[in-house]
Amino acid sequence: MTDQNNDRRFVLTRRAFTRSAMLAGVALAAPAIIGRSAFAQSGEGLDAYTSANVDWKREAGKKIMVGGATHPWSNAVTPFIPQFTELTGIEVETDFRSETEFLTALPIKLASGSRTPDVFMYLAYGQGITAGWLEPLNSYYENKDLVDPAWYDEADVLKPAREYPLWHDGERYAFPITAEAQTLYLNKAYLNEKDLDTPKTFDELLAAARAIKTDNVSGIAMRAKAAGNATFPLTGFIYSYGGExxxxxxxxxxxxxxxxxxxxxxxxxxxxxxxxxxxxxxxEALNDFMQGASAITSDTSNFATDISNPAKSKVAADAAFAIMPTAGDKPSRPNMSCWQAAVNSKSNNKDAAFLFLLWATSKATSLQTAARGLATTRVSAWESDGFKKAFGDQAAQAALANLQNADADLAKRARFHPQSPQILNELAVGVSLALSGAETAESAMKKAAAKANSQLRT
Structure with missing residues (x-):
């Protein structure tokens, strides 16, 4: 197949993507009540939970709202929520929205003192703790009616994920719900056409992306908009060059x-x-790669599930997964993150909300969500046949290698700062200026850092 025919087959117009994204957004903005008659099989596998020394029915009759981003975690856990309702008698309403919409709206809602959502996905940990939005959870962990430590088995949680939610005073304000590491995704067909190997260094990555680019296919696509939540792939570049x-x-x-x-x-x-x-x-970056409109992307390891799924991805058979490149003699330092889920400090249903998170992050639930391709925080889930089949052996190996190369302390320093949104937003704006050519990288970063530092509270 020629490059021209390949380009024509896979390219997706920006107008078509925007239209489909807008339609999806309308559906995602509407909260949904997940009840006993939903699409997961109610009651299936409850023995794995009832064997725990936990009073699961203590909050029966309550109803909680779970809010978050449209994300592999929300997609994976939603089908099993009826199981939670059957186990506990707690009804669950979900409100999952586009990531940008969710991250913009949530702090406004929490700052207003809203009692909902009772449970929510969260990233800006330091801001939430300082503002008093997140319920401290250590006392819940110590409540023997809520937690059976032997059954929950925290030692089974991956070490970076287990340590990620710990605040400097040892308090926990959230449950880690994913273990994500920046991964390099490559379309082998495009590389093979140019007789290129998997890039090991950033210079090789640049040469490959330049060689592959055509009028209809980009050599590489990554998120780069001027918003703090778009800095995930950029940060891995900074770390890998030795920066912070x-x-x-x-x-x-x-x-x-x-x-x-x-x-x-x-x-x-x-x-x-x-x-x-x-x-x-x-x-957009993920869609371009899955449609064959870009040859390379780099982002969270959670992308692997969709990329490997032939029902969603036109390049599933050609996708390759690799570790982040290196810069000179510096080690590869991909970005890493654990999406977390917290309990609203203003919630009227805190025990019910805690039970939901206990259930959602347990071994039994993690095995189920891992079989849907979710990179959970559980060692047992990563080792399961269901996860390897859904996620792919090569993708799993690359994700684990990138997790091992990542530095959790680097990732937490800015993310956990009370003013992390400002820190990351100024970074994103500065990079946008450098990307446009309006400023050099040096000039843009110096101005961005100076502005961010001037806003820091002492």
């Missing part, structure tokens, strides 16, 4: 190392990226 976002009370993404990472990131997208990449969030 935050250290010793100051924003430091204006260091020479960080600037070098930003320079590589923006050069890749400017010279080999798609038209309009400055407006890309993860939806």
């Amino acid at each position: 976002l935050f250290n010793d009370g100051r924003v430091v993404y204006d260091s020479p190392e960080a600037i070098a990472g930003v320079e590589m990131f923006t050069t890749l997208l400017r010279e080999a990226g798609p038209i309009g990449v400055s407006n890309y969030d993860w939806y």
Whole structure:
């Protein structure tokens, strides 16, 4: 097949994508009540829960709202919510929205003192704790009516995920619900056409992306819009070049190392990226890759499930999964994250909300969601046949390797700062200026860091 025919077959117009995304957004914005008659088989596998020394029925008759982003976790856990209702007698209403919409609306709602959602996905940990939005959970863990420690088995939780929610005083304000590491995704067919190997260094990545780019296929696509939640892939570039976002009370993404990472990131997208990449969030980057409209992307390991699914991805048979490249003699340092789920400190149903999170992150539920391809926080789930089949052996190996190469402390320093939204937003705006060519990477990062530091409360 020629490049031209390949391009024509897979390209998806921006207008078509926007139309489908808008239609999806309308559906996602409407809360849904998940009851006993929903599509999961009610009552199936309850022995795995009733064997625990937990009073599951103590909150029977309550109703809670679970809010979050449309995400692999929400997609994987939703079919099993009727099982939770059967087990506990607690009805669950869900409100899952696009990530941008959810992350924009949630702090406004919490700041207003809203009692719902009772449970919500969360990222800006430091901001939520400082503002008093997140319920402290250590006392719940110590309640023998709520938790059977032997049954829950925290030792089965991956070490980075187990440590991720710990605040500096040892208090926990959330449950980790995913273990994600930045992964490099490649379309082998495009690489083979140019006789290219999997890039091991960033210079090789840039050369490959340039070589593959055509008028209809971008060499690489990544999220790059001027919003803090779009900085996930960029951050792995900064770390891998030896830079940091935050250290010793100051924003430091204006260091020479960080600037070098930003320079590589923006050069890749400017010279080999798609038209309009400055407006890309993860939806667009993932869609382009799965449609064959881009040859390479880099983002969370959770993308692997959709990319490997031939019902969703036109490139499932050609997809390859790799570790993040290196810069010179520096080690690969992919970004990592654990999406977390918290209990609203203003909720009227805190025990019921805690039981939901206990159930959702347990071994038994994790095995079920892992079989749907979710990269959970559980070692037992990662080792299960169901996960390996759904996620793919190569994808799982790449994700684990990237998790091992990641530095959780680096990831937490900026993410857990009470003013993390401002820190990340200024970074995103600065990178957007560098990407457009309006500023050099050095100039943009120095201005962004200075502005971020001027906003930090002492």
